[in-house]
Amino acid sequence: MIEDLEELVGCESFSSDLEAVARSAKVVAAMGARHLGAQPETIVVDGVTHLRWTFGEPKVLLLGHHDTVWPIGTLATHPWSVVDGIARGPGVFDMKAGLVQMFHALAGLETLDGVSVLVTGDEEAGSITSRALIEDSARGLAAAFVLEASADGGALKTARKGTSDYTLTVHGKAAHAGLEPWKGANAGIELAHQILTIAGMAAVVDSDEPGGAGGQGGPGGPGGSGDAAAPAGSGGPVAGTTVTPTVLSGGTTVNTVPALAHVGVDVRVPTLAAQAKVDTLMRALSPRLEGIRLEVRGGPNRPPMEAAQSARLFALAQRLAEGLGLGALTSASVGGASDGNFTAGLGVPTLDGLGAVGGGAHADHEHVVVAELPRRMELLRALVRAVLAA
Incomplete structure (x- = not known):
C-alpha cells in the first residue's frame, strides 16, 4: 500500500492543469488494472479525464477523485516521505490514500460483480465536468461509498453541508x-x-x-x-x-x-x-x-448530504468494525462538500470519509497515518461485501 501511495503522490495532478490530470489518470488506471484485473473506461469531458470501472449490474458505487489542489512543482517543497509512521506529500491525505485503500479493498473480494468504481478528475475544481457522470453512475444503486479522507480522529462523515x-x-x-x-x-x-x-x-x-x-x-x-x-x-x-x-x-x-x-x-x-x-x-x-x-x-x-441518508450505512459500519476488532467508529458532520453530496442528493444511501486517517487537507501539514491504511481497507472491503450480499 505504501508503494502504491508513493506512486500516486509522485504523479502530481493539479486540477487546473489538464495535462497533469491526464497523466495522473494513466497512473491511476494502470494501478486499478493491476488490482482489479480490468482496464477502466476513460472518459474525457471538456479536457478533464475521469475513470470508471463497471463489473456486472452495479449495486454499489465507490467514488473518489485523483486531482489535487497542489500546483505542479509542489513535490520539490513538499516531497514524499514516510517518517515515524506518517506519510507526507501533496494530495496524500486528500485523497490519494483513499484510492489506494479502495483498490486494495476490492482486490480482496471474492467477486467484483455488482461493483462500480468512479475516479473523477475535477472534484477540487467543483466537479463541473463530472457531476452528470457521478449522478448517472449512482442513480438507483443500493449504496455509495466515498473515499474522501476521514474527519478528525478518523471519524466517518455522515452529514455534509450543501x-x-x-x-x-x-x-x-x-x-x-x-x-x-x-x-x-x-x-x-x-x-x-x-x-x-x-x-x-x-x-x-x-x-x-x-x-x-x-x-x-x-x-x-x-x-x-x-x-x-x-x-x-x-x-x-x-x-x-x-x-x-x-x-x-x-x-x-x-x-x-x-x-x-x-x-x-x-x-x-x-x-x-x-x-x-x-x-x-x-x-x-x-x-x-x-x-x-x-x-x-x-x-x-451541491445539495446537502443529510444525516438520515447515511444512518443505515453508518450503523452497518459500526457493526462491521466491531467484528473486525477495529474499535469504535465515530461520525462527524462537516461544513465542506464532496461528490457524496451528489449521490445523496439522488436519494442513494451514502457514507463518506472512508479514506485516509490523518489531517491537513489543502495545508502544508497534510499527512496520513500509515498504520490506519490496512485497517480502513478492511472496513471498506467488509462494507462492500455486506452490501453486495444483501
Missing part, C-alpha cells in the same frame, strides 16, 4: 469624485449595504429551520472554516447555515465614483429547505440607492 455560490454585481453610474460626486450612483456604497444584508441572511434562514442553529460561527470567525467538523448531532460550529461574502472588487480610479462593484458569496446549508431559502433571499435583494441596478448570478451547486 453548497451554493453567487456573484452579486452592482451597476451604478460614474462621476468625478471631486467635482460632482452627486451626479454619480456609487456602486461601492451600495455594495457595502448589500454585504451587510447578505451577512445577516444565515440568521434569518436558521430562525426558520426546526431547532434553528443560530447562524454563522465557528473557527476562523463568521462562517467557520472549510471542512471543520463537529460530532454528529452535537450542534457545534458547522450545525447551521453560513452565508459568507468573500471576493470583493469595484471602482477604477481613486477620483471616480465607482460605476461597478462585485462580491462573491459562499453559502453552506444543512438542509435543502435552507438552500432554497437562501436562494430566495439572494434573488430578492433590492437597491438602497437611487440609480443602482443589482445583478445576481449563480445558485445551488
Whole structure:
C-alpha cells in the first residue's frame, strides 16, 4: 500500500492543469488494472479525464477523485516521505490514500460483480465536468461509498453541508469624485449595504429551520472554516447555515465614483429547505440607492448530504468494525462538500470519509497515518461485501 501511495503522490495532478490530470489518470488506471484485473473506461469531458470501472449490474458505487489542489512543482517543497509512521506529500491525505485503500479493498473480494468504481478528475475544481457522470453512475444503486479522507480522529462523515455560490454585481453610474460626486450612483456604497444584508441572511434562514442553529460561527470567525467538523448531532460550529461574502472588487480610479462593484458569496446549508431559502433571499435583494441596478448570478451547486441518508450505512459500519476488532467508529458532520453530496442528493444511501486517517487537507501539514491504511481497507472491503450480499 505504501508503494502504491508513493506512486500516486509522485504523479502530481493539479486540477487546473489538464495535462497533469491526464497523466495522473494513466497512473491511476494502470494501478486499478493491476488490482482489479480490468482496464477502466476513460472518459474525457471538456479536457478533464475521469475513470470508471463497471463489473456486472452495479449495486454499489465507490467514488473518489485523483486531482489535487497542489500546483505542479509542489513535490520539490513538499516531497514524499514516510517518517515515524506518517506519510507526507501533496494530495496524500486528500485523497490519494483513499484510492489506494479502495483498490486494495476490492482486490480482496471474492467477486467484483455488482461493483462500480468512479475516479473523477475535477472534484477540487467543483466537479463541473463530472457531476452528470457521478449522478448517472449512482442513480438507483443500493449504496455509495466515498473515499474522501476521514474527519478528525478518523471519524466517518455522515452529514455534509450543501453548497451554493453567487456573484452579486452592482451597476451604478460614474462621476468625478471631486467635482460632482452627486451626479454619480456609487456602486461601492451600495455594495457595502448589500454585504451587510447578505451577512445577516444565515440568521434569518436558521430562525426558520426546526431547532434553528443560530447562524454563522465557528473557527476562523463568521462562517467557520472549510471542512471543520463537529460530532454528529452535537450542534457545534458547522450545525447551521453560513452565508459568507468573500471576493470583493469595484471602482477604477481613486477620483471616480465607482460605476461597478462585485462580491462573491459562499453559502453552506444543512438542509435543502435552507438552500432554497437562501436562494430566495439572494434573488430578492433590492437597491438602497437611487440609480443602482443589482445583478445576481449563480445558485445551488451541491445539495446537502443529510444525516438520515447515511444512518443505515453508518450503523452497518459500526457493526462491521466491531467484528473486525477495529474499535469504535465515530461520525462527524462537516461544513465542506464532496461528490457524496451528489449521490445523496439522488436519494442513494451514502457514507463518506472512508479514506485516509490523518489531517491537513489543502495545508502544508497534510499527512496520513500509515498504520490506519490496512485497517480502513478492511472496513471498506467488509462494507462492500455486506452490501453486495444483501
